[in-house]
Amino acid sequence: MKAAILVFPGSNREGDVAKAIELVTGRKPQMIWHGDGDFEKTDLIVVPGGFSYGDYLRCGAMAAQSPVMAEVRKRAAQGVPVLGICNGFQIVTEAGLLPGTLMRNEKLKFICGDVHLRVETSQSLFTNRYQAGQVVKVPVAHAEGNYFADEDTLKKLEDRGQIAFRYCSSDGTIDTSGNPNGSIRNIAGVFNETKTVMGLMPHPENAVEPMFGGSDGKALFESLVEALS
Amino acid sequence: MTIAAEKKLPVKLPNEPAITPQIVAEHGLASDEYERLLKIMGREPTMVELGIFSAMWSEHCSYKSSKVWLKKLPTQAPWVIQGPGENAGVIDIGDGQAAIFKMESHNHPSFIEPYQGAATGVGGILRDVFTMGARPVANLNALRFGDPKHPKTRHLVSGVVAGIGGYGNCMGIPTVGGETNFHAAYNGNILVNAMTVGIAPTDKIFYAAAAGLGNPMVYVGSKTGRDGIHGATMSSTEFNEDSESKRPTVQVGDPFVEKLLLEACLELMATDAIVAIQDMGAAGLTSSSFEMAAKGGLGLEMVLDEVPMRETGMNPYELMLSESQERMLIVLKPGREDQARRIFEKWELDFAVVGHLTDTERMVLSWHGDIVANIPIPPLVTEAPVYERPWKLTDLPAVLDASAVPPPKDWNASLLQLMSCPDLASKAWIWHQYDHLIMGNTAIRPQDGDAAVVRVPGGHKGLAMTSDCTPRYVQAHPETGGRQAVAEAWRNITATGATPLAVTDNMNFGNPQKPEIMGQFAGAIMGMAESCKALDFPVVSGNVSLYNETEGRPILPTPTIGAVGVIDDIGKTVGSRLTQGGLAIILVGETQGWLGQSIYLRELHGREEGAPPPVDLAAERRNGDFVRGQIDARRVAACHDLSDGGLLVGLAEMCIAGGTGAVVRAPAGTAAPSHAFFYGEDQARYIIATGSGDDILAAAQAAGVPAVQLGYSGGPSLVVEGLVSLALAEIKAAHEAWLPNYMNAVE
Amino acid sequence: MKGEMKARVHVTLKNGVLDPQGKAIGHSLNRLGFAEVGDVRQGKFIELELAETDTAKARARLDEMCRKLLANTVIENYSIELVG
């Protein structure tokens, strides 16, 4: 699997996701500078976490307008898989590749720590190595991860199985106790209609080694390798 | 040109006032200091020149009150690459890698504007570290707030924590540890000490000394605005009621720009274009340019018109004294301007050639074609005021007899009360606002061990780091307190299995012109020096913050110790979480039951009295080396050093962190009363949980280390036979609830 | 030459879109004793200097800036005001 990771001014988890991808594929992904409108053919585009453009104005808004995102939109339309993590989720959403939006955390504070997620489907490029209903532990680190969409959008998302992950308690219960940021219906990650674009707030790339936060996030990258190699 | 340099007399700026005694005083210069200035200059200075002197001779930049004492700290060891005197200290951690670290205070700005004050404190310490070529890998922060009941405290906690997180999180540097205390002595003067640790190749470390006649000086980063003018002088004077009116001098940080600056600097450092580099911290362009030239024994000429300006109408005085953030000064090799410019422009940062090096040993500044300052550099350094201020040591208070302190009426309640008191309650509300996981190298997170442990990128080594000080001990007896702070830092690193290597300090004290405050400073230094010597734990960097007083009331003397250690195989590191039943619980070290200055005495009996626990450095070393050896031999499942709150608090922390209970009792023949045994704060002690209890006890006996088994881990409760029986859930709830409840409450 | 005209843009959340910041502010004000405070909404206020003299053109350009960057029209409304 050949992966490309976008780098914006202010990105800061590009190294973490590169390390995770290298761990499962054995090869270094290419890093793409935001000003580059064109880049080599690739099996996967990753939009990493961070504070692109300082997260000023709205998280992801300025990055969504960069030349490289125009190219990403084009390739996504051709079916190239796109994974947006945290700030990447915000960017991809601002770029119109995913429905909904990410608002300030309900408690208005940055929050970093482990959360539990329920895998909502294993029927995707991104989640085939998980079981539907499986509970995994992965960290979050964000101030604006409060997913919001209107009722119509939510209904469509649910009906079409476009919800990838939900926050839950350690036993898998979906309730407010496991919801770190106030996301509507505990949504932590969503797909586009064709399930070729996925965005999620948690950081699977920071859960790939037992000594450093556990390894529950590894299967996400292994899923991609399985589907794309 | 060189010959006539001193003859170039500066012109006055339009509307420049004449220098009056009042203006001199407003610049924080004493009248004898001004006399000294006149002698050096041989004439009346211009305002720009006066501003430069005032900044360079401020307490903050010149260390005039502390210098003579700081010299007493040991600074050398075979692994020290760079001790105090540069932007940060540098130690060799093997494999061609160096750890570069320093701690710095931003106390006064954080009191005035907690968010921005704390944020720019983090920004400043990060620059100190990456200016030397290191990529920062971790941040820590040591915070002291006033009484929780004081009306300002909640607002200050909230702003400071948000500011530290806001800056560090955006930079993508994990904030992995720190400490947080509350005491009424900080009501009007909080402490915000921030520490950064970075990693660099040992053969790619950058220093500040300028070299190379004619070499260009370039300015990079953000534009200069009117931020923090007088900041350096302000942080060097005591607070009073109207320091709140100095508010507009607060600087605003832009972590986004700092992140770009970090990447751009590291990119330029990967080339060979740099001769010297220095961040602009306190006193901005003045101290950075001055120090580079002084260290290199050179002069400099700067054309201030070239300085990138944020506002129109700025003048040379403002340009030289502004403390705008996110700026650096670099001396380049000749002809490398374009190469450097391309890098900074790619990162969308300002870049300007602002001057060049000369052999005049003078600082010559021009503005609109006129010379506006012309100062000889060496005398400003060599003749800077240095004070041997009168000092009076604090007498050792009488030792408190433990049997004269009443036992708790209700043991269960006493433990709950201690675990939920402000100093001991969980600080999770704080560190969950810090990204402590980014970079994917955090092996021991906050609350999971005595020190944070972070993998060194590119290998299996781990760096352990901690920050420690027990100000109430320092207040009671500065020498003991200084000794204890260093010993606790050493112990915290040891408890993870790492070898302690070196120290950075942040000396926060009151007004040094009072002999008893100067005595606290002197005493703390003497104590620290003894510990550093005995433990092979040199000081490689540090910071002094004086005049931490409000209306004449000083803070508790607080020499914060930041420390770093290394473990060769990070797989061997242990935390303090008790995650398994059936392990032997072993106490290492001797317990007399020292209740003087203990948290028990303060929280349960409202008394802050007695001598603090003595620090036996030979025992520290012996016990610590023993514990580290047992961890290295993989005999230890969990380890926790004992400090605030004593044995029972330490054990309770291990239990609730790991979700496993324990059943213990005082060993037969214990002389101390139970409350002194379980809550006393005797030093040089650790609790170990182990599956090889007998082996460890035998090894301890062979090594002459006091060690005794207290009981076993297991069950859902913490039980001290005959005294305490509490469900972990109840202890945990009390421990974790205090801070969030406090922060969510309103008066 | 820049700065010949000044524009003020207000960006506000659409009705029906949850506003966590506004809600939290309202909450805090109530708890601080401002019981008279009901609904609170927080928006953005952006002031721009424009090197433009033609009002109609400036307005059209600002509209484009809002749609492209300043507002997220999925959840936000914007309004433009030209001054001086």
Added chain:
Amino acid sequence: MKGEMKARVHVTLKNGVLDPQGKAIGHSLNRLGFAEVGDVRQGKFIELELAETDTAKARARLDEMCRKLLANTVIENYSIELVG
């Protein structure tokens, strides 16, 4: 009954205080081809419903809210407008 009066509060950075957000927005607009954009400053805009009928009293209370919570008077200015 709440909501009898509406207030609009603008909170802006004081002159001379660095505005990282405004700077980044201005930069982005320039990059997107809006070359005419010069200085940009970003502030907050807060709308509140008040259960109050006395204008003078409302204004005094709002002033207190601004000083206590809505504005950080160390670096920000505020202005209050009452509507309806």
